Amino acid sequence: MAEARTLAMSESEEIVGRPSMKAPFSVGLLKAAETRENIVLLTADLGKYTDTIDFRHKYPERFFNVGMAEQSLVMTAAGLSKAGKISYCTTYGTFATRRAYDFLAIACAHSNENVKMFAGNPGLTTGYGGTHQANEDLALMRSIPNLTVIDPCDATEMVQVTQMAADIPGTVYCRQLRANVAVVLDPDTYRFQVGKGHVIGQLHDDTKLGFVSTGFMTERAIDASRHFERAGVSSAVFHSPCIKPFDTNGLLRFANSVDRLVICENHVTTGGLATLVVEALYEAGLSRKLLKIGIPDRFTECGSLPYLQDRYGLTTERIIEQTDTWMRA
Template sequence: MRDKYRRPDLSQSGAARLRTSAMIASIADAQDETRQAPFGEALVKLAAERPEVVGMTADLAKYTDLHVFAKAYPDRFYQMGMAEQLLMGAAAGLAREGFIPFATTYAVFASRRAYDFIAMAIAEENLNVKIACALPGLTTGYGPSHQATEDLAIFRGMPNLTIIDPCDALEIEQAVPAMADHAGPVYMRLLRGKVPVVLDRYDYRFEIGRAKRLVDGSDVLFISSGLMTMRVLKAAERLATDRISAAVLHVPTIKPLDEATIVAEAGKPGRLVVVAENHSIVGGLGEAVAGVLMRNGIAARFRQIALPDAFLDAGALPTLHDRYGLSVDAVMTTVKAWL
C-alpha cells in the first residue's frame, strides 16, 4: 500500500516545470539558522524510547517530514493513502490498543475533511492520538485549497482537544515528547522542512498550557503564537531603534490557554496589546485572548494582526506575507500607526 500511494519524486527531472512563484514556501530568512525536518527527527528519537509510538499519514509522509520516521521504523509506519477520514479512524483504533499514533496530513485536510471523525472517533473518547498537520495558516502559496487559515477556529470548540502552535524547530522538538506524555488527543500546527531556530537564545522550554514572556517592554505587548512569534521578536528588535519598547508573550498552547499569564501581562498599564497570529482574524488566538481580557475586566488597548476573513490569493510567500500583514516590515508599519 505504501508504494502504491507514494507520490513520484519530482525533485530532479520534474523540478523545472514546477518552479512557480507558489513553490516558494520557506518561512526562513536567508540569515536564519535552520534545522531540517525537526518533527521527523524528534519522532525518531522518541520512538527509540517509546515502542508504542507509531507514525501514520494520508499520502503525505514526505511533506510532513514523517518520511524520516518511516525510514527509521518502517514496521511502525502506516501509509493510509488519500483517505484522511480513514487515517483518523485507524489512529483511533491503534490508540485503543495501547499505541500512541502520530497522524500527519495537511491542516486543511484534517480540519475540513476529517473533522467529524476526529470528533467522534478520537476526541469524544479522549483517545491518545496526536495529530500533526503541515501548512497551517499562510505557509503555502497554493491558495485556499491548501491554506488552513481557519483551522484553529474549527478545532477550538472541540472538547478534549489540546491545540499547539509552535514557533520554531526547537519548540517542535520539545513538543513531540510532551505530546506523547500528555493523556488525550492533541492537534499541532506543523512547520516542516528547514525550520528556523529562534527560541534557543531565550532559555526557552516548551510546556503544554504555558505561555512564556520572551522579552519585556513598556510600550507594546505582543501576544503571539506560531511563526508570528518569530516575526514579532524581529519587529521588537527593530522597533527598539525607534525608541519603541516592545514585550513579547509567546503562547504556544491555544487550548488550554494560559489565562493567568495573559491576564498578568495584559493587565500591566500603559501598553498597547497586539495579538499576532498566522490565522484568520475570526476564531483564533486573538478572539480567545479578547475573551479572556473581557472576562477578567482588563480594559487594555487591544489590536489584532491576523489574516483577513477571506479566501487568500496564491503566490510567493514573501509577497503574500507582505500583502496580508504578516511580514516583519508589515508588523512594524501597523504597530507604529496604532501608537
C-alpha cells in the same frame, strides 16, 4: 530582480538571518520513538511532504500510509490507540480539519484516544491557495472538548512538542512546521509547557507596547518588538504556543504590564488567538487598546509566500508599519 514564484510542495524557503533545522518534526519523533515502542506513525499519502521519511526507514513496521483518505487516517489512528498504540498522524491542516472534523471530535477527542495530529501548511505557509491554506484550523480545533491545540514558533519548539506529545493525555492537534525551520528559541534554555505562555523581553513599569503572538508570528513579533525598543518605545512579547489550554492568567499578567496590545497570528482574526485574548480581557474587566494582525475573513489566493505574507500584513516590516500607524493615530 529574481521573479517570485510559488514553491512546489517538496520545496522549502531558504531561512535568512537565523540558523535553521531540517525536519524538526522528524527529529522529535525519532527521539520519542527510541523509548516508546508503542509509537506508530500514519500518513494520508503525504509522507514526502510531512517529514516522515526518516521514521519510515527506521521503523517500517510502525509506519502506515492509508492513502489519500483523511477520515480513514483518523479512524485507523483511533483504532490503533484502542489497541495500546500512540498514534502520530500527518497530513495537511485543511484536510485534517475540514475533511475529518467529526472523526477527530468523536473517534478521538470524545474517547480521549492517544492520537497526535500534526497538520502541515498552517495559514500562509503555502502558496497553494484556499484549498491548502489552513487559515481557520485553530478556531475549529479549539471548539472540540478534550483536545490540546498547539501552534509552535520554531524548530526548537517543534522538536520539543513532537517529542513530548506522547505524554500529553488524549488527542493533540499541532500545527506542523516542516522542511527547513528557523531556530528562534534557544534549545538549551527554552522549555515548552502545555498551557503556558512565555514572556520574551523585559517588562518594566512603563512598558508601552506588548505583542501577543503564536506560531511563526512570534519570530516576527520578536523582531518588531526589538525595532520599537531601538526606537525608544519599551516593548515585550507574550508567546502563546498553546491555544488550548490557553494561559489566561499569564496573558492577563502581561496585559496588566503594558499600555497597548498587538496580537499577531498566522490565522484568521476570528476564533483564534485574537478571540482568546479579547475574551480573557473582557472576562477580567481589563481594558486595553488593541490591534489585531492576522488573515482576513476570506479564502486567500495562490501566490509566492513573500507576496502573500506581505499582502496580508504578516511580515516583520508590515507588523512594524501597521503598529506604528496605529500608535500614531
